[in-house]
Structure formats: C-alpha cells, structure tokens
Amino acid sequence: MIKKIFFQFIFFNFFFLKEVFGAESGGMPQLNPEFWISQIFWLTLTFGTLYIILSKLILPKISANLELRKSQIQENIEAAEKQRESSESKLKEYDQIILKTKLKAKNIFKDARDKALKDINSKKEVLDNQIDDEIKKAEKEIELLRKGAPEKINKIAIETSSEIVKKLIGADINNSSLSAIVEDLTKKSGDKYYGS
Amino acid sequence: MAANPMTQFEVYRIGPEIKIGNFDISFTNASLFMVISSLAILIIFNLGSKKNSILPNKIQLLGELSYSFVSKMINDTAGSKAKPYFSFIFSLFMFVLFCNMFGMIPYTFTVTSHIIVTFVLAAFIFIGVTIIGFIKHGFGYLKLFVPSGVPIVLLPLIIIIEIISYLSRPISLSVRLFANMMAGHTMMKVFGGFVVSLGIIGGWLPLSFSVALTGLEILVAFLQAYVFAILTCIYLNDALNLHH
Numbered sequence: 001m002i003k004k005i006f007f008q009f010i011f012f013n014f015f016f017l018k019e020v021f022g023a024e025s026g027g028m029p030q031l032n033p034e035f036w037i038s039q040i041f042w043l044t045l046t047f048g049t050l051y052i053i054l055s056k057l058i059l060p061k062i063s064a065n066l067e068l069r070k071s072q073i074q075e076n077i078e079a080a081e082k083q084r085e086s087s088e089s090k091l092k093e094y095d096q097i098i099l100k101t102k103l104k105a106k107n108i109f110k111d112a113r114d115k116a117l118k119d120i121n122s123k124k125e126v127l128d129n130q131i132d133d134e135i136k137k138a139e140k141e142i143e144l145l146r147k148g149a150p151e152k153i154n155k156i157a158i159e160t161s162s163e164i165v166k167k168l169i170g171a172d173i174n175n176s177s178l179s180a181i182v183e184d185l186t187k188k189s190g191d192k193y194y195g196s
Numbered sequence: 197m198a199a200n201p202m203t204q205f206e207v208y209r210i211g212p213e214i215k216i217g218n219f220d221i222s223f224t225n226a227s228l229f230m231v232i233s234s235l236a237i238l239i240i241f242n243l244g245s246k247k248n249s250i251l252p253n254k255i256q257l258l259g260e261l262s263y264s265f266v267s268k269m270i271n272d273t274a275g276s277k278a279k280p281y282f283s284f285i286f287s288l289f290m291f292v293l294f295c296n297m298f299g300m301i302p303y304t305f306t307v308t309s310h311i312i313v314t315f316v317l318a319a320f321i322f323i324g325v326t327i328i329g330f331i332k333h334g335f336g337y338l339k340l341f342v343p344s345g346v347p348i349v350l351l352p353l354i355i356i357i358e359i360i361s362y363l364s365r366p367i368s369l370s371v372r373l374f375a376n377m378m379a380g381h382t383m384m385k386v387f388g389g390f391v392v393s394l395g396i397i398g399g400w401l402p403l404s405f406s407v408a409l410t411g412l413e414i415l416v417a418f419l420q421a422y423v424f425a426i427l428t429c430i431y432l433n434d435a436l437n438l439h440h
Contacts, residue, residue: 028202035207035226036312037219042227043313047291050234054241055283061245062263069250
C-alpha cells in the first residue's frame with residue numbers, strides 16, 4: 001500500500017516537474033552567445049597565466065627536485081656498492097693474511113719438529129754409541145774372564161786334587177805329574193764344561 | 197534554489213560591465229571559477245615545489261605524483277618527442293581537472309560544462325597539433341589521411357573518412373567533455389529536485405541516488421580530464437610520429 005502510494009507520488013511528480021521546467025526553461029544557457037566572448041577572453045587569460053607560471057616557475061622546480069632525489073638515491077646506491085666492494089676486498093685480504101699465517105705457523109711447527117727430531121736422533125746416537133762402548137767393554141771383560149777361567153780351574157783342580165791325595169794317602173805328590181793328568185782330562189772333556 | 201536543472205549553467209555578470217570595442221568581456225561567475233581553479237593549482241603546486249626534502253611531505257608528494265603521472269601518460273602515448281609539450285598538457289590536465297572538481301561543490305559553477313570553453317581548448321589543441329604536424333613533416337603530414345595497406349579501390353573513400361574524422365576531432369573532444377559535465381550536473385540537479393518535491397516520505401530514494409551520483413560524478417570529473425589530456429597526447433603523437 002505504502003509502496004503504491006510512493007510510486008504514484010513519483011509518477012505524478014514527473015508531470016509536476018515538467019510543468020516547472022517548462023515554465024522557466026529558455027533552452028540551454030550554454031548556447032546563449034551573450035557571454036561567449038567574455039568566457040573566451042577569461043579562459044585565454046587564466047589558462048595562459050596558469051601555463052606560463054607552471055612552465056616557467058613551478059614545473060622546472062618539481063622536475064629538478066625529482067632529478068635531485070633520483071641522483072641522490074643513485075649516488076647513495078653507488079656509495080653503498082663501493083663500500084661493499086671495499087669490504088669484500090678487505091675480507092679477501094683478511095682471508096689471505098689468515099691463510100699466510102696458518103702456513104707460517106705450519107712451517108714453524110714443522111721446523112720445530114724437525115729440530116727436535118734431529119736433536120733426539122743425535123742424542124740417541126750418542127747414547128747408542130755409549131751403550132755400544134759399554135757393551136763392548138763388558139764383552140771384553142767377559143771374554144777375558146772366560147779365557148782365564150780354564151787355567152784357574154785347572155789350578156784349583158790341581159791344588160784340590162793334591163790336597164785330596166795328601167789327605168787320602170798322606171803323601172805328597174809331585175805337582176807336575178798332577179797337572180799333566182788334569183790337563184789330559186781337560187783336553188778330553190773340557191768342552192763339556194766350558195763350551196766353545 | 198531554482199527547480200530548473202539548467203539554471204545552474206547560467207552565466208551572469210559579477211561586478212561592472214567591461215567592454216573592449218564591441219566585445220563584452222565582463223567578469224562573470226565563469227571567469228571567477230576559472231580564476232579560482234588556476235589559483236588553486238598554482239598554490240598547491242607552488243607549495244609542493246617549494247621545499248625539496250628527500251622524504252617528501254604530503255603536498256610535495258601530491259605535486260610530484262601528479263608530475264610523474266602526467267609525465268608517464270605523455271611518454272606512454274606520445275613518446276619522448278612530446279617532452280617540450282609536457283607543461284602544456286600538464287596545465288591542460290590540471291585546469292580541466294580542477295574546473296571539473298570545483299564544479300562538484302554545491303552552488304558552484306562548472307566552467308567545463310560550457311561548450312564554448314571546451315571548444316576553445318579543443319580548437320586550440322587541434323590548430324596547434326596541425327601546425328606542429330606540418331612543421332615536422334611538411335606536406336608529408338597529409339600522409340596521415342592515407343593509411344598504408346588499403347586497396348586502391350577503397351582509397352578515395354578511406355581518405356574522405358579520414359579527413360572527416362580528423363576535422364571532427366575538436367568537436368568530439370569538446371563535446372565529450374562538455375556533454376559529460378552538463379549531463380552529470382543536470383542529472384544531479386534533477387534528483388536533487390526530486391528529493392525536495394517528494395518530501396520526507398519519498399525523498400530518501402532520490403537522495404540515495406544523489407549520493408551515489410556524486411561519487412560517480414567525481415569519478416567522471418577525473419576521468420574526463422584524463423581523457424581530454426590523453427586524447428591531446430594521442431593527437432600530438434600523430435603529429436610527432438607520423439606512422440599510419
């Protein structure tokens with residue numbers, strides 16, 4: 001119901017408006033040439049002034065501002081790039097220094113090791129020589145002792161035999177005959193006792 | 197407030213009548229809004245270009261964005277050869293845009309809703325472009341009317357069509373802007389009239405239409421200024437880089 005009234009209202013209003021427009025309408029004011037010359041004149045004046053001021057004063061400034069900003073940003077980027085490059089080269093230098101130092105340290109270590117080894121070797125040699133000398137001396141002594149042993153044993157054998165004979169028989173026996181017997185025995189089975 | 201939607205386009209004298217010879221060049225409401233628009237443009241862009249900081253403030257950003265917007269538009273449509281005409285197209289775009297936008301404020305006058313204003317601008321562009329074309333290419337500029345790759349039988353017809361389309365450029369350019377502005381403002385006025393005549397019960401519908409139309413008209417105001425400027429660029433492109 002309300003809807004119907006509403007649309008009827010709108011519909012009748014069209015007639016109403018048409019009457020109002022019809023009463024006042026004198027066509028389009030745009031086509032009335034009364035102020036054409038005035039509009040052309042003022043358009044030329046304002047637009048001309050606008051154009052001259054914009055093109056001579058304002059737009060060059062904006063353009064310069066934009067250019068300046070662009071160049072500044074470019075410069076900053078370039079500076080940053082340069083700094084990056086320099087830092088990179090410094091990093092490389094640093095790496096090289098580290099590498100060189102490492103090599104040097106290795107060399108020093110190697111040298112020290114070599115030296116120590118040489119030292120040890122020379123000392124070892126000296127010690128070895130000493131030990132060899134001692135061993136030789138000892139061997140010589142042993143040899144000497146060994147060489148002297150049969151004679152001593154023979155002597156002891158002769159003495160003990162003569163003593164045993166004296167005790168058993170109660171008679172002195174000629175030492176020379178005894179030694180002959182002992183020597184004979186030694187020759188027979190000396191190897192068994194003394195080795196070769 | 198008059199009920200006639202056309203009264204808003206009426207031009208009337210402000211102040212005394214000024215005459216030079218037989219010509220009446222009195223200051224009118226149209227002149228007033230031309231002056232206001234120009235002054236607004238000058239003030240905004242002067243403020244926008246005064247200080248140059250690396251991080252621009254709002255008004256500087258506005259100026260620089262408009263600068264690069266128009267610059268990009270010209271570069272895209274007319275190429276780098278159109279650089280000397282940048283300030284003209286920039287002023288044209290800004291002038292039309294500001295006139296359109298000022299017209300969107302209630303009780304103001306829309307300068308661009310008058311055929312004579314848009315026609316003078318369009319005729320100036322047309323004559324200027326034609327002169328530039330003839331200076332750059334001599335009589336070779338007439339090749340614009342002879343498209344390549346057209347069969348010879350069709351050529352006379354095509355040439356006539358091309359000439360007519362070329363000559364109708366100022367008319368189409370001016371009427372497009374003028375008609376858009378006039379139609380939009382008339383429509384808004386009509387809907388506004390409905391709000392009043394339908395009263396408190398039925399007025400809400402046309403009121404909501406009116407609100408929506410305001411948004412649309414602001415869009416149209418920008419779009420028509422853009423179209424006006426970009427068509428100027430296209431005509432300039434024809435004159436500068438002749439390849440049809």
